[in-house]
Amino acid sequence: MKLIYDVNDKPKFSQVLIFAFQQLLAILAATIAVPAIVGNGMSQSAALFGAGVGTLVYLAFTKMKSPVFLGSSFAFLGSMFAAFAGAASVEAGYAGIILGAIFAGLVYVVIALIVKFAGVKWINKLMPAVVIGPTVAIIGLSLAGNAIGDALKFAELDGGVYVMGAKGWICFACALVTLFTVMLCSVYGKKMSKLIPFVIGILAGYAVAAIFTLIGNQTGNDVFKIIDFSAFNSIQWYPDFTFLTAAKGLSAIDGKYIATIAVSYIPVAFVVFAEHIADHKNLSSIIDKELLEEPGLHRTLLGDGVGSMVGAFFGGCPNTTYGESVGCVAITKNASIITILVTAILAIVFSFIGPFVTFLSTIPACVMGGVCITLYGFIAVSGLKMIQSVDLNENKNLFVVAIILISGIGGMTLKIGQVTITEVACALILGIITNLVLSRGKQE
Numbered sequence: 001m002k003l004i005y006d007v008n009d010k011p012k013f014s015q016v017l018i019f020a021f022q023q024l025l026a027i028l029a030a031t032i033a034v035p036a037i038v039g040n041g042m043s044q045s046a047a048l049f050g051a052g053v054g055t056l057v058y059l060a061f062t063k064m065k066s067p068v069f070l071g072s073s074f075a076f077l078g079s080m081f082a083a084f085a086g087a088a089s090v091e092a093g094y095a096g097i098i099l100g101a102i103f104a105g106l107v108y109v110v111i112a113l114i115v116k117f118a119g120v121k122w123i124n125k126l127m128p129a130v131v132i133g134p135t136v137a138i139i140g141l142s143l144a145g146n147a148i149g150d151a152l153k154f155a156e157l158d159g160g161v162y163v164m165g166a167k168g169w170i171c172f173a174c175a176l177v178t179l180f181t182v183m184l185c186s187v188y189g190k191k192m193s194k195l196i197p198f199v200i201g202i203l204a205g206y207a208v209a210a211i212f213t214l215i216g217n218q219t220g221n222d223v224f225k226i227i228d229f230s231a232f233n234s235i236q237w238y239p240d241f242t243f244l245t246a247a248k249g250l251s252a253i254d255g256k257y258i259a260t261i262a263v264s265y266i267p268v269a270f271v272v273f274a275e276h277i278a279d280h281k282n283l284s285s286i287i288d289k290e291l292l293e294e295p296g297l298h299r300t301l302l303g304d305g306v307g308s309m310v311g312a313f314f315g316g317c318p319n320t321t322y323g324e325s326v327g328c329v330a331i332t333k334n335a336s337i338i339t340i341l342v343t344a345i346l347a348i349v350f351s352f353i354g355p356f357v358t359f360l361s362t363i364p365a366c367v368m369g370g371v372c373i374t375l376y377g378f379i380a381v382s383g384l385k386m387i388q389s390v391d392l393n394e395n396k397n398l399f400v401v402a403i404i405l406i407s408g409i410g411g412m413t414l415k416i417g418q419v420t421i422t423e424v425a426c427a428l429i430l431g432i433i434t435n436l437v438l439s440r441g442k443q444e
Contacts, residue, residue: 004195005336007067007287015192019334020342022199024350026328026375027051027071027343028360029368034072034317038080040090042316043240044361045351047072050242050315052347054307058321059341061303062295067335068283069325069343070307072317075272075422076104080317082264086257091249094316096257098246100265101312107269108276108305116298123292127277130390131431134401136282136383138408138427139275139323143376150369151175167223170212171366174226178205178370186331195332198371205367226364237354242316265318267416271425272320276304278428279321282382286326287335327375330382396438404431 005011011019031051035042054070083096115123127135152175155168164172182201185193193200209226216224277292280300284291291300304321311319329335350356390397408427415421421429 003335004333007065007335007337009336010338011336016338016342018196018199019339020346022196023069023325023328023339023343024346025198025202026324027069027322030324031071032361034074034077037077040084040093043236045236045357046239046241047315047317048347048357049239049351050311050317051319052344053314054311054319055344057307057310058303061306062299064337065295066291066300067329067337067340068321069340070319071322073272073320075268076318079264079268083261086260088252089249091245092252094242094246095249095253096261097316098242098312100261101309101318103262103265104269104318105305105309107266108301111273112298112301120292120297123277123297126432129386130397130400131435132278132281133383133386134404135278135424135428135431136386137380138404138424139278140376140380140383141409142423147369147372147376150365150372153365170224171226174205174209174364175366175370177208178202178367179373182371182374195334198328201371202363202367205370206363209364209367227362229362231358231362235354235358239351241314243313271421274425274428276321279323279326283326285386286330286382323379324375327378330378331374399438400431400435403434
């Protein structure tokens, strides 16, 4: 991919601020969604702060060579629920989620040490393009339902079919305005609009949604009310950091609870490790630099693991590299590491600006759905591009790709005890096994 800004390029400061704001918009919805889903008083502002600090840690470990943002990980949702469910008090639950993030981060540290001494050739042999390509595609495709579900937020799902009422059509119209604004800016826009299509698209979609909402408020018709402005009635003016609440619950932690946390978090870390490889392989193909070689898989793992610990200490949520961030890099062709650095700083600063965080949280799901259709689609397409050089006339390759795609798209998600193995992890594991069985030791 021909980049407009490469990793080491430095756009003008005024441009960097806009580019960073765009990255922040791309990762925002998912980052603040995790604490909202977990509940128990978890702070969305603190999660945003933790994501920003975690990203700074990641950038430091990767020597400013890997342009991706770290945000709250959905993979650990079950683990976080288990931490609160098994706790003697809410405060002890906060201590548990920090402890769990430390356990998960230590898994990354151990794997990083192994990689440091064993190298990454075994990774490339275990996961060649025929395996990693369709797996990256699955990352995007597995999120497709989320994008469509958001775009059709107020439509009713009946037997797998969306039934469009009046509000559903209005919501869908806002999603389409966002989607087509992003596409038109990216394809036909001048240099600057090509670089910030998401900012323009989200603002356009938000404006249309605001107009409909104002009509609804004036007429008293709820059908037109797309934006929930009531969020401004309960603004959280500053982050409620997790470690402050956790300190009150340390005395309630015992050995049994620690064992519960370990069992809940450690196995999930191995699942997320598989997704870590896929994300970095995908990013490597976009920036045309092999990140597993330089700065090295051991550094990306350390950055991800330690960044996750630090993020959880402040915001409670373990972090992970975000596909939305990678998709933003791919679509805008802006891989400048300075953009990611400023995005992390903006996340930290904005976490203290309650009204602004509240404004961002009022961006309608349908508007974000319009954006995510392109973001997740580009992740899927970038994965498919990886297998362009793979000879699919060979049955061996054909079977590997087919099994990964079908198991992933089919939603093969397995739950073993407290551990949920996602469709991406299942697809990757099946693909690796299939490739090893059919390769008979031959190099791809």
